[in-house]
Amino acid sequence: MLNNDGKPKKIVIVGGGTAGWMAANLLASRWKNTEICLVESEQIGIIGVGEGSTPHLKLFFDAIGVTDSQWMPHCNATYKNGITFDKWSNIKGFESYFHPFAAQTDDMLTVPLFFKNIQAKMQGYDVNAHPDSYFLETYLSKNNLGPLPAESFPFGIAYGYHFDSALLGKFLTEHAQNLGVKKIVSTVSDVLVHNDGNLKAVKLSDQTLLEADFFLDCSGFNSLLMQKTLKVNYQSFKDNLFNDSAVVMPSEISSILPVETKATALTNGWAWQIPLQNRFGNGYVYSSDYINADQAETELRDHLGLLDSDVEARHLKMKVGRVEKHWHKNCLAVGLSQGFIEPLEATAIALSFNTVSQFMLHYQEGKGTNKFESAFNQDINSRFDGIRDYVVCHYKANQRLDTDYWRDNAKNSNISETLSRILYLWTNSQNFADDMIKYKLMGSYQPKSWACMLAGYGVFPQTNTNQTIDYTAHHQEMAGLGDFIRRCGLNFNAHNSLLTP
Ligand SMILES: Cc1cc2nc3c(=O)[nH]c(=O)nc-3n(C[C@H](O)[C@H](O)[C@H](O)COP(=O)(O)OP(=O)(O)OC[C@H]3O[C@@H](n4cnc5c(N)ncnc54)[C@H](O)[C@@H]3O)c2cc1C
Known part of the structure; x- marks a missing residue:
């Protein structure tokens, strides 16, 4: 009724x-x-x-009329500018990258320059196409600055939380x-x-x-x-996402609270590290086809420096x-x-x-x-x-290839047609962002996010285009970009200071 x-x-x-x-x-x-x-x-x-959340948790709290200061202190919550992916690639210079949430500053200057340099890199030019140089939230994260700008800073940035x-x-x-x-x-x-x-x-x-x-x-x-x-x-989704288990344990929090989740690739999966106000939450997400629960627990303890600790671990299955x-x-x-x-x-x-x-x-x-x-x-x-396609791409594009798990993920041909087409464009398109829109491949993630991942792992297939590069201009542009981001960063405060009740 x-x-x-x-x-x-x-x-x-x-x-x-x-x-x-x-x-x-x-x-x-x-x-x-x-x-x-x-x-x-x-x-x-x-x-x-x-x-850990995406910026949608903020949208949820906005929808029910609850502000950060009303809920965060009750949940030991911290801010999140994005995720660092560590050790997913063995390519020199690409062992780690940061995937930021969206900021209005992206579209003004940083994203177009990022895409331009990705194209140049794919032609073999020695340019900086690592995502970490391009985004304000990456700068904030590296400098432990929270995502709340001064009133006088006119650009919005999206952020998530840990809780x-x-x-x-x-x-x-x-x-x-x-x-x-x-x-x-x-x-x-x-x-x-x-x-x-x-x-x-x-x-x-x-x-x-x-x-x-x-x-x-x-x-x-x-x-x-x-x-x-x-x-x-x-x-x-088992055919294209192999992980079905997790082992979870806390560890001691650092005095300076990171503003990011860290996702570190291990031998048969990856480990998260999530900073809360009173502890780190950690977990190893793995595939039980490749490693058993005891081995996973030992590897996680080793990764956290907790081999001799009696801190309790929880084991979970995921569907x-x-x-x-x-x-x-x-x-x-x-x-x-x-x-x-x-x-x-x-x-x-x-x-x-x-x-x-x-x-x-x-x-x-x-x-x-x-x-x-x-x-x-x-x-x-x-x-x-x-979202599944984007997550699958992390595994498909991994550049570790040091265990059967990572090799099988890279070889896996059970990927959706959409993901195949995105990967084709990455290799073949001279305008990845526009072509994603043209071919209606825009799903849950923006071209910037796909480019962060693929460039972040150092996936730069060599292509033949007629672009030429003026290195002096490139260095000047990169210096200007760095200065722009640094000066934007002056409008943000230390993460810890935002959390003091
Ligand atoms: C390893 C792992 C890591 C994760 N990390 C993240 C992350 O970082 N970010 C994120 O957004 N999500 C993450 N998730 C997902 C997240 O945990 C869940 O989406 C979230 O907790 C919501 O769970 P839920 O409420 O659907 O289920 P649950 O928390 O399992 O709640 C189910 C509820 O149903 C009740 N129930 C079940 N059967 C009955 C019954 N017969 N009668 C009465 N009540 C019943 C239970 O008592 C419980 O209250 C993770 C999940 C896993 C497994």
């Missing part, structure tokens, strides 16, 4: 992880006449990892409850379905029936409503892929229940935010009907697939 405003009278959300509570906040802050009830199970608990996922869950729970969301602690033991295939109610372990007009499946990898009950198909329909009948899947692309680009929260906000728009547009269900599902699928 619908309210007079065309929204469901009652929504039940199954699952109280980050996805469930984000959804509860978004719904409660916009659909004020809808009764919202969230069930979470103490026995099952939450996954309790996922501590304690358990504390974020607690903050979001309290905020949603203040907006009127009812929390029930119980385990769903059964799901009842109407004859027409719509969901009718969830049955709790004490036999209580919770009926609703619309349901959100936020039950994590369980996917209790969408996959188990409604039998929506699941597409595994990588997505459902074919995120909205089906009267149910929306959000979070791990709808799918997961491994955490290399920390995109899960962004996908949850996009799923709920796009669903609300499509549902309203369809006046409470399923008219826009298929357009919505197509949209969310293309977001998942666009």
Whole structure:
């Protein structure tokens, strides 16, 4: 049943992880006449990892009217300018690169010059085409400066966060409850379905029936409503993303807090390092086809200098892929229940935010009907697939090739047609950015991001174009660029100083 405003009278959300509570906040802050009830199970608990975000987390907090200073201190949160990819390439000078989020300064000067020098490099000219020289957020990160500019600096820059996922869950729970969301602690033991295939109610372990007009499946990898009950198909990404496991452990935080996530390639996967105010969160994401859990734990301890430490490790399994329909009948899947692309680009929260906000728009547009269900599902699928392609490209383009894992990733031919075409353009196009737009290859990542990755790993196939280069002009341009970025940087403060309560 619908309210007079065309929204469901009652929504039940199954699952109280980050996805469930984000959804509860978004719904409660916009659909004020809808009764919202969230069930979470103490026995099952939450996954309790996922501590880095893209700028979408800021969009989420903006949408529910919460400022950085209102939530960050409660979640030991820090700012994030981007990600350093370390040791993914053995090519001299390209052992590490930084992938920044977007800044308005990019389009003015830095991105065009970056692309110009990539073309020159591909012709064999000895020019600087390493992404680290080109972007303001890279400069901020290298100098431990936070992403909040002085009032007088007229250009916007996007930023993400690092946070304690358990504390974020607690903050979001309290905020949603203040907006009127009812929390029930119980385990769903059964799901009842109407004859027409719509969901009718969830049955709790004490036999209580919770009926609703619309349901959100936020039950994590369980996917209790969408996959188990409604039998929506699941597409595994295992063929092109090999990693299926992770081992996680904390380490002591440094006195100067980095403004970036670090993703270091190890023998059979990669390790994240995420700075929180009170600890580093670390994890090794690997493929169990190549290394077992004990070996992975030892390698992570060694990498962190914790071989002799008794700090506890947590081992996790990951299911990588997505459902074919995120909205089906009267149910929306959000979070791990709808799918997961491994955490290399920390995109899960962004996908949850996009799923709920796009669903609300499509549902309203369809006046409470399923008219826009298929357009919505197509949209969310293309977001998942666009991110998957970008993440797959990290593995495909790796320049380590020192273990079977890295060699098999580089050889892997199970890549999407879109990714093949992007890689073809990288090698063959003389105007990569424009051609990506021309051939409709723009997905979840801008040409700048693709170029950062491929140039960052030192992938410069030699091409034949007629460009000639004036080295004096090149050096002058690079000096001007460096000066521009340095002077922009004068408008930013030390990261640590932004976090003092
Ligand atoms: C190794 C790893 C690293 C990650 N890193 C990142 C990252 O850096 N950035 C990022 O954005 N994301 C990351 N993620 C993803 C992130 O952890 C999740 O997207 C996020 O935590 C949301 O999870 P969720 O709410 O969907 O599921 P969960 O946290 O698993 O919550 C599921 C909820 O459903 C409840 N539930 C399940 N079954 C029942 C039932 N029968 N009855 C009642 N309740 C039930 C559970 O009790 C729980 O409350 C990572 C994931 C992994 C595995």
